Amino acid sequence: MSRTDIKSMSEEELKELLLSMGEKSFRAAQIFSWIHEKKAETFDDMTNLSRALREKLKEECELIRLNAVEIQKSRLDGTRKYAFALPDGNIIESVWMEYKHGNSVCISSQVGCRMGCRFCASTLDGLERNLRPSEMLEQIYEMERDTGQRVSNIVVMGTGEPLDNLSNLLRFLELITSEKGSNISQRNITVSTCGLVPKIRELAAKKLQITLAISLHAPNDELRRTMMPIAKSYSIHEIMDACDEYFAATGRRISFEYSLVRGVNDGEAEARQLIALLKGRNCHVNLIPVNPIKERDYKETLGQQVEKFQKQLEKNGINATIRRKLGTDIDSACGQLRRRVRQEENRKEAESNG
């Protein structure tokens, strides 16, 4: 029988668990605080619990940890890239970034991704599985343990489509923002999606204060379909309607991600279409030259053209920034560290077998 994933549980669920073990319900608050506030590494760290209860918890529950199998540290700034092994051996990646206003982390929401975007390394082997809430949390807790610092901002922009794993994402958000845990403000969290329209509407109905980022990458459906298969299911028009609903429900300005691909979506005509699409909207555009991956033929837009594109948007009243690149000395496209670590592990295994 598999053990209970206690790090994914709400305080209410913890209470029920403890009552079912014949314990007093106030133990739930103590255990919740050990896990999410003090970030206990083992049940034995929970010193205000009786030895008997700790033993019972060890038998019935797992307190999952991630194992950092590789950490790349930038020599230029504080950026660190982590490859973490999950309890089942799957590998995911997370990034730690240091800014003047605090520390920011980029975390994964799935092992792989099934969305198939043409520029993205995360999807090359498809989707393996969803991450549990505990596995999303633990990326952050583990990076905090490693750096000895606290996180203030979170972007769910690593491997995976977070809205394809919505119920686990919602529990993760509940736990990481809990006043009895890390107490991170919803306003300091960004969730990025390729545009799963029904899930955007579901998220809007929760009325959270998190920022929604839409990976747009093209100003018209025809071009978007060549870059992102999801564009065959939902049109840009439908995405914009869902964004309006999100804004109406939350009052939060939408961010649009636009990866510039040389000769594909970076011309004056595309900028004009993008302006027409976003004019009058309370939004922000993040421009980022695409990070080329060797498995695909896309090349990044070069510096001058990136600036020209941005200026054209700004001149027409569209807020646009070029995303500053951190850790350029360790930079590799999202999902590539995980792929390399996995390939190395497969090679070692093959060598030891043969």
Ligand SMILES: C[S@@+](CC[C@H](N)C(=O)[O-])C[C@H]1O[C@@H](n2cnc3c(N)ncnc32)[C@H](O)[C@@H]1O
């Ligand atoms: C990896 S995705 C994860 C979140 C979600 N699945 C999404 O697509 O928004 C995060 C962001 O990275 C972008 N991205 C993926 N591969 C990229 C690449 N090679 N170069 C630049 N941006 C990339 C995506 O388009 C998206 O805006």
Ligand code: SF4
């Ligand atoms: S960009 Fe996002 S949705 Fe598209 S394949 Fe990558 S992780 Fe998945």
